[in-house]
Amino acid sequence: MSQTVDRALSILPLLAEGPADLGQVADRLGVHKSTALRLLRTLHEHGLVFRQSDQRYRLGARLFALAQEAVENLDVREIAHPHLLALNEKCGHTVHLAVYEEQEVLYIDKVESRYPVRMYSRIGKPVAITVAAVAKLLLSDFPEAERRAIAEKLDFPAYTSRSTPNAAAFLKELAQVREQGWATDLGGHEESINCVGAPIRGADGRVVAAMSVSAPNVVVTAEELLRLLPLVRRTAEAISREYSGHAPEK
Amino acid sequence: MSQTVDRALSILPLLAEGPADLGQVADRLGVHKSTALRLLRTLHEHGLVFRQSDQRYRLGARLFALAQEAVENLDVREIAHPHLLALNEKCGHTVHLAVYEEQEVLYIDKVESRYPVRMYSRIGKPVAITVAAVAKLLLSDFPEAERRAIAEKLDFPAYTSRSTPNAAAFLKELAQVREQGWATDLGGHEESINCVGAPIRGADGRVVAAMSVSAPNVVVTAEELLRLLPLVRRTAEAISREYSGHAPEK
DNA sequence: ATGAACGTTGCATATTGTGCAACGCCCTCG
DNA sequence: CGAGGGCGTTGCACAATATGCAACGTTCAT
Known part of the structure; x- marks a missing residue:
């Protein structure tokens, strides 16, 4: 302009x-x-x-x-950080926090895995929006019309054989994620990496951020990772409560 | 404009x-x-x-x-090199630049001594992590828990009588290095070789690399070498400034 | 309903940014 | 040592571009 x-x-x-x-x-x-x-x-x-x-x-x-100031102003991050650390402490894997902004999903925080084999990701970089668990969580909260509008505009790169192939499949998956309140990415971005994620909601119930735990196959199988789901969801809920003004629960 | x-x-x-x-x-x-x-x-x-x-x-x-992207594409070595050259120009001794990577400390640049008697080292080779000044500098920046975890896993070879003997001594030394902002290696690796080093920090204050000046006893005594400390520190600070995006100071 | 506050648009004006050409500097090569 | 090329820099004339204005559309509170 x-x-x-x-x-x-x-x-x-x-x-x-x-x-x-x-x-x-x-x-x-x-x-x-x-x-x-x-x-x-x-x-x-x-x-x-x-x-x-x-x-x-x-x-x-x-x-x-x-x-620096730009991220500091994102106060979800501040509130979430200690919870992410605690989660990493318990399970040892890489923990991510992401938000949706301007047609993109961005990692805004990350706690590194304690295992030597780590997942590559970059804070601040847009994530693979069609496959990442956090992306699905964030997008699943939009009204249906908007979800469709977004899905139509996206490309669906075939990172692996399990990547979301097209808009229809994507929308279907978003609906399911919305329904169940959690999401996964099982080898959709990189063949050997799995994630489980859960949404963080504000006081009005809208999804303001999403978090996930990621680990490569060589460390834990997808099944074992899925066993962490309750823990991930509980963490996300704790962050949600604190973010929406409730006292942190013990 | x-x-x-x-x-x-x-x-x-x-x-x-x-x-x-x-x-x-x-x-x-x-x-x-x-x-x-x-x-x-x-x-x-x-x-x-x-x-x-x-x-x-x-x-x-x-x-x-x-x-984030800018930081990733930044090459410490590229920025540091002219400064290392200038330092070597002034004092004549061997100058090293090192980074921590995958549980190891590696030399990534070196300017050879102008004296005939030289120290042996190779770019790309892991350094003696328990004694080298640059190693202490790089490790001293880790959070305390991690320092301890690393120290526990290390071997402490007795290269000389002055080598760091065990984990406890090592941790104590790291704490001191962290405190004072510089490090030495006085005959800890080879009886007759001394080093003084200083840390190079990124925009966020974290240590991203370390540099040192090394010289054998036969050229300068440890005391004389220590007199170079202010110069070494100033050089490291100049590199830090440039690396973190400040205009080079005149 | 009425008005205020705020974001937005089209337009005419001249302020402002633009490309050009020329200059100076440093370095290399003959 | 001098010619030549590469690079950053400056002054200038021109017109492209940003600007303020005034009017319109919305939303919200009174």
Whole structure:
């Protein structure tokens, strides 16, 4: 909507990939060097970008500070964190917390597995929305019309043979998740990794976040992981209670 | 330098203070509502800002994703290298850079001593984790429980009479290193070789790497080497600053 | 019902960002 | 040592672009 700002902001993801010099930035933006220079200067003044010793540009400290504040303002995370830690303490596996925002599902917190074989995931990165347990939980709470609208727009990549194949299957699964109040991902994203998840609800009953426990086959079988379901659900409920203003229960 | 971008970016710190509606943003920017709207829309399209359910604007999780990605693509070695070279230029001794990975501490960069008598080490090779200065620095940053767990699992080979003898001594030393912010290895690995090291920290204050200067007794005594400590620490701090996105200080 | 508060849109204006060309600097190669 | 290329930087003329205005649509409280 604003060309100048649009161009300036496009520089950020570009620099997130790694440092770049003026020419590279100008090329990838499709603008003249002098234009890129002015944009970079403005970003620089705001501390979002800085120049490292070899003169190349990089994302700056201010961005990290802002990012920090951005997550701190997500207070679900703050409340949930100790519960996630406690859960990890009990079962030892990787625990994730995710929210839906702007057409995406994002991990906003993670407690690493204590086992040497770990699952790869990145806090802040969008999750595989068509297969992840947390994504299904978050989407299942939308009104039906919206669920359909979203499903229609999605791609359904076949990560594995068990990935959700298409919109119809996805909607069916969302309905089931909505019904039962929990979700799984059994090898839908990576063949050897399973997850069990449960929703976190606000005072009005709407799903505000979702959490899951993930573990690779080599550590526990899907069946064993499913045995953790009651524990996961209880944790999610405890977080929900605290989040919606009730005193933490013992 | 670019008014439009300047205004748009000024919105971010403003929103970091807390959610705000269109009118508030326009007021604080000193521009018309319609202008503020367009700026916010552009920020919105890039996911830096999003609209919560009550229509107010807040910082978006994409900011977090961006910062995360930037950190992942950051190469400590690349940033550190020129600083290591400069340090070697000044003192002439061997300079090492190391990281912790998968239960091991690995040298990932090295600048050779200018003296004929050199210390033997290889980039990519695990270091003697119980005695090396860089290892102590990296491990000292772990939470106490984890430090203990790691220490219990280690062997404590008696390379020399000054090698760390057991887990208890090791933990005690880690605590001290953590406290003082630097570490040494005085003949703990090879009788005649001493090292001084300092930690390199990321934007969040966590230790991401460690560096050290090593020299054999025949070139400088331990005392003389220790006199380099302030220089080593300053170098490590300069790298930390640059790594965490601050402008290099003059 | 009525009005206020807020977000949104189209439009005319000139402010603002743009590309160009030229300059200076550093480094490399002949 | 001097020519040449690469790169960042500056000043300028032009028009593309952002801006404020005024009017409209909604929602909410009175």
